Amino acid sequence: MTDPHDSTTPPASDHDVEQAVTRAVLGGASASDEVDHPDDANPLLRITDLEVAFQSSTGMVPAVRGANLTVYPGQTVAIVGESGSGKSTTAAAVIGLLPGTGRITGGTIEFDGRDITHLTTKQWVELRGSGIGLVPQDPMTNLNPVQRIGTQVKEALTANNVVPRSEVGARVATLLEEAGLPEAENRVKQYPHEFSGGMRQRVLIAIGLAAHPKLLIADEPTSALDVTVQRRILDHLATMTAELGTAVLFITHDLGLAAERAEQLVVMHRGRIVESGPALEILQHPQHPYTKRLVSAAPSLASARIESAHAHGIQVTDEELTGSGLGSISTKEIVRVEHLTKEFDVRGTKGEAKTLLAVDDVSFALRQGTTLALVGESGSGKSTVANMVLHLLEPTSGRVFYDGEDTTAYTEKQLFALRRKLQVVFQNPYGSLDPQYSIYRVIEEPLRVHGIGSKKERQSRVEELLDLVALPRSTMRRYPNELSGGQRQRVAVARALALNPEVIVLDEAVSALDVLVQNQILYLLNDLQAQFKLSYLFITHDLAVVRQIADDVVVMEHGRLVEAAPSDRLFDHPVQDYTRELIDAVPGRAIQLNL
Structure with a gap:
């Protein structure tokens, strides 16, 4: 269930009206048809008036409505939209993997000149892999945890008769090397x-x-990855x-x-294609109201707009006018960590005890009423630092100060307070x-645990x-x-x-x-910070978000603090190569946007 308070999109308009808007934007067809392309006469994939619906207890629920899309050989086309927009359902229909009760109820899908809308199971098996490949979103749920990596790659080769069985083993290692994995024979x-x-x-x-x-079909292939890893994988x-010479249908929510x-x-929005065209043209001149909201809301594009504005001599942009406004004047330290170090005991490959240095001599301060972003790739130690600040982990050495008091040796009673x-x-x-x-109990629990107020007062507070x-x-x-x-995050x-x-x-x-x-x-957090003079320790790997909200930034790599500076200075004049790599990996940074 959804709630109107959690959506920035207006109620769905009348079908005919939205279709008319779509046709006006697309000129009656996908903008791909209007671009000069060496293979204009022979599109690889042509989707025409596609309708997909799911069976429910109340009847068929439409998920994709009248979608038209064309992909040419060697071309990369991206479908963007939020969850529930129909983008992944469209991709699943193309490869014949609609989940559950999903059915194609109208329109056609032509692949390589052949209508594949109603293939048999055997025909789909023959087409998948050799005709249409898939890189799904979550590698943890799409790789079998009890099978070796080599076995799973081997399955793809044998199922499609790619090489003779005698050559499969060597081809598995070659494929992993081509995908950028070192020491493939051992992997x-x-x-x-x-x-x-x-x-x-x-x-x-x-x-x-x-x-x-x-x-x-690459369905959100890097959404769970750090920006630097994401960049390397997409480059590869x-x-x-x-x-x-493979065409790519790229599914993502990041414009x-x-x-x-x-x-x-x-x-895509609510099952319909609302706008289509060359990438840069859509970013600079979005036509549909939903596309305008996407362009405005995307942190990666907001970061690009800030960079572009600074390059044009504009010092402050709308994206930077957020937070409490205390960033440049607040000097009081509310949280300070000094020389934090955390070691974990781990087992080696042969069972011998080893020590992992997760956090190595980290010091920084959070100023009252401001936002300090702690950034770095997975494994950099940033969440471990946060857990020590929260006293969910005990530091091996170092101290955590709160409002000038050393909290490292606090008693249980003091920590509770x-x-x-x-x-x-x-x-x-x-x-x-x-x-x-219930949501009431979720929010009321800390009040009850700390013995605050009567039942009626707690309900009023909720x-x-x-x-x-x-x-x-x-x-x-x-x-x-x-x-x-x-809504859950709210x-x-x-x-x-x-x-x-x-x-x-x-x-x-x-x-x-x-x-x-x-x-x-993000806007909610900024409003609350301004209203209650809150201080935020913001842990993230997404520097596009950091560019919008942080007053100060601390960069971590392999457990060590490698750079710390006010946000503007760090983004405009990064000192460390690692920081530059993180900033350069922000999607959209290289895109020149009209202000």
């Missing part, structure tokens, strides 16, 4: 859990391209597909990322709320908190599974505010959200 014997996220994604790319398909994917990687953009002033919002809005608790995060009071009677991701923010804290630690608090919802939460 084939390992299991998915022994790989990093980026390495697992490379395995999926190797599987998707194993049979040299004519079309590769682009090189491989170019060498093979800046899509514009960097695709020649053509297709924007400190937690009223120091709260946290976690990354995953689906995992951080108890599914068996209603007040729901108002603060722009959720209707009726939400308190619902359960987490009845809310969208953005509930998490409300819970964090329940005890009137002074500092909130936000651990990747917007990374799991769609761009429009992410934008709403």
Whole structure:
């Protein structure tokens, strides 16, 4: 279930009106048809008036409505839109993998001159892999955890009869090397859990391209990865597909990322294609109101606009006019960490005890009423630092000060009192709320634990908190599974505010959200900071978000602090190569936008 308070999109307009708007924007066809292309006469993929619906207890629910799309050999086309827009459903229809009760109820899908709308199971098996490949979104759920990597790549080769059986073993190692995995011969014997996220994604790319398909569908292939890893993987994917002459249908919710990687953009909203055309043209001159909202909300594009504005001599942009406004004048330190170090005992390959130095001599200060962003790739130690600040982990050495007091040696009673002033919002809005608790109980729990107010007073406080995060009071009677991701994160923010804290630690608090919802939460956080003079310790790997909201930035690499500076200075004049690499990897940064 969704709620009007969690959506920036207006109610769906009449079908005929929206179709008329779409036709006006597209000129009656996909803009791909209007671009000079060497293979204009022979499109590889042509989708015409596609309708997809899912069977429910109340009848068929439409998911894709009248979609038209053309992809030519060797071309990269990106479909963008938020969750529920129909982009992944369209891709699933193309490869014949509609989930559950999904059915194509109208229109046609032609691949390589052949209508594939109603293929038999045997025909689909023959087409997948060799004709249409797939790189799915989440490598952890798409790789079998109990099978070796080599076995899973081998399956793709044998299923498509790519090479003789005697050559399969050698070809598996070659595929992994081509996908950018070092020491491929040793990697084939390992299991998915022994790989990093980026390495697992490379395995999926190797599987998707194993049979040299004519079309590769890449469905949010890097959404769970750090920006630097994301960039390396997409660069490698682009090189491989170019060498093979493979066309790519790229599915993403990040408009800046899509514009960097695709020649053509297709924007989907509520099951319909509302705009299509050359990537840069859409970014600079969006026509449909929904596309305008996407362009405005995308952090990657906002970061590009800030860079472009500074290059034109404009010192402050709309994107930078956020927060409490205390950034340049606040000097009081509310949290300070000195020489924090954290070691973990781990088991080596043969069972011997080893020590992992996760955080190595880190010091920084959070100024009152400001936002300090702690950034770095996965494994850099930033979340470990946050957990030590929150006293969820005990430092091996070093100290944490709160409002001038050393909290390292606090008693349990003192820590309990400190937690009223120091709260946290976690990354995953689906995992951080108890599914068996009503929203009322979720928000009321910290009040009850700390013995604040009577039952009636606590209910009044919960209603007040729901108002603060722009959720209707009726939400308190619902359960987490009845809310969208953005609504759940608003509930998490409300819970964090329940005890009137002074500092909130936000651990990747917007990374799991769609761009429009992410934008709403960022503005909500900024408004709350201004209203209550809150201080934020913002943990993230997304420098596009950091560019919009942070007053100060601390960069971590391999457990060490490598650079710290005010936001403007760090982005305009980074000192370390690692910081430059992080900034340069922000999608959309290279795109020149008209202001």
